[in-house]
Amino acid sequence: MVKDFIFCSKILSLDKLSNIESNSLVFLFQNNKILALNNESEQKIPSFFFETKSSKWKFKILPILQKIDQSNWNGIEFGKYKSKPTYLLYFTNNSINSLQNEKNLQNELSFLQEYPLRSLIRLDPGYNLLIAGIAYHVYTWISNHIYCGRCGKRFIYSLAEFALKCPSCNNTEYPHISPAVIIAIIKDNKILLAHNKQFPTNLYSLIAGFVDPGENLEEAISREVKEEIGISICNISYFASQPWPFPNSLMLAFTADWAEGEISVDKKEIMDAQWFGLDNLPKLPSSISVARNLIDHFVQQFSS
Numbered sequence: 001m002v003k004d005f006i007f008c009s010k011i012l013s014l015d016k017l018s019n020i021e022s023n024s025l026v027f028l029f030q031n032n033k034i035l036a037l038n039n040e041s042e043q044k045i046p047s048f049f050f051e052t053k054s055s056k057w058k059f060k061i062l063p064i065l066q067k068i069d070q071s072n073w074n075g076i077e078f079g080k081y082k083s084k085p086t087y088l089l090y091f092t093n094n095s096i097n098s099l100q101n102e103k104n105l106q107n108e109l110s111f112l113q114e115y116p117l118r119s120l121i122r123l124d125p126g127y128n129l130l131i132a133g134i135a136y137h138v139y140t141w142i143s144n145h146i147y148c149g150r151c152g153k154r155f156i157y158s159l160a161e162f163a164l165k166c167p168s169c170n171n172t173e174y175p176h177i178s179p180a181v182i183i184a185i186i187k188d189n190k191i192l193l194a195h196n197k198q199f200p201t202n203l204y205s206l207i208a209g210f211v212d213p214g215e216n217l218e219e220a221i222s223r224e225v226k227e228e229i230g231i232s233i234c235n236i237s238y239f240a241s242q243p244w245p246f247p248n249s250l251m252l253a254f255t256a257d258w259a260e261g262e263i264s265v266d267k268k269e270i271m272d273a274q275w276f277g278l279d280n281l282p283k284l285p286s287s288i289s290v291a292r293n294l295i296d297h298f299v300q301q302f303s304s
């Protein structure tokens with residue numbers, strides 16, 4: 001969990017924007033994206049959390065959000081950061097864009113823009129992005145579970161735990177967390193790095209994949225490695241874990257040694273994979289990721 005952050009023990013609904021406590025953090029979402037301040041003209045990174053003690057929140061953002069009909073937004077208190085509440089607000093029916101299209105508000109709202117949360121990773125590896133990740137995880141889960149999947153009635157918030165409850169059939173829905181494994185494979189002081197077709201150009205990272213039903217973590221690792229690059233591994237050992245909210249993974253990182261086989265990429269997910277030494281490392285993932293921590297760990301080991 002993020003330092004100084006505590007997750008709520010149940011979903012706390014926010015009925016009115018004026019109930020938001022001062023000195024809290026607020027994250028805004030719409031259309032599966034986070035709303036951030038566009039500060040490009042000032043050559044700053046977009047700011048995607050709103051401190052309610054700031055005058056910008058009090059005098060600019062809150063009065064505008066209060067124009068949005070109650071049926072077009074939802075608010076939840078999902079945790080506490082340094083003892084202050086953290087909220088997420090999400091807007092439906094493009095209500096932020098609708099306001100932005102109103103003539104007299106165009107200038108007022110031009111600073112607020114939608115960003116894919118993932119696009120902000122490289123900009124801010126700090127705590128606020130990690131809390132934004134938790135907010136995004138909760139937002140995607142809750143906005144994808146309006147109705148009970150069993151009987152179709154509208155879910156309500158459970159009064160007992162952080163869950164959704166069906167008032168008709170009693171079905172309970174908890175936040176989804178999908179375990180995924182990520183693996184650093186070593187051979188002759190070189191590390192195996194691969195280029196996935198979804199990565200930015202020339203970026204290489206570790207082999208990773210989701211755990212299938214019925215698999216333990218070691219089996220998932222061996223299967224993914226075999227499927228994606230055709231080699232066998234041994235000496236699998238645990239390294240660290242990290243929540244990865246795109247949208248709901250828990251990354252479990254391991255190390256292993258090459259055992260046998262030549263690299264043969266599947267060309268479906270993995271387009272290229274190579275053994276990289278310290279002197280020819282390619283473009284690597286962001287330092288916020290456990291993948292990068294694991295790669296850096298080996299760089300340190302090789303260089304000592």
Ligand SMILES: [Zn+2]
Pocket residue numbers: 148149150151152153166167168169170171
């Ligand atoms: Zn139901």
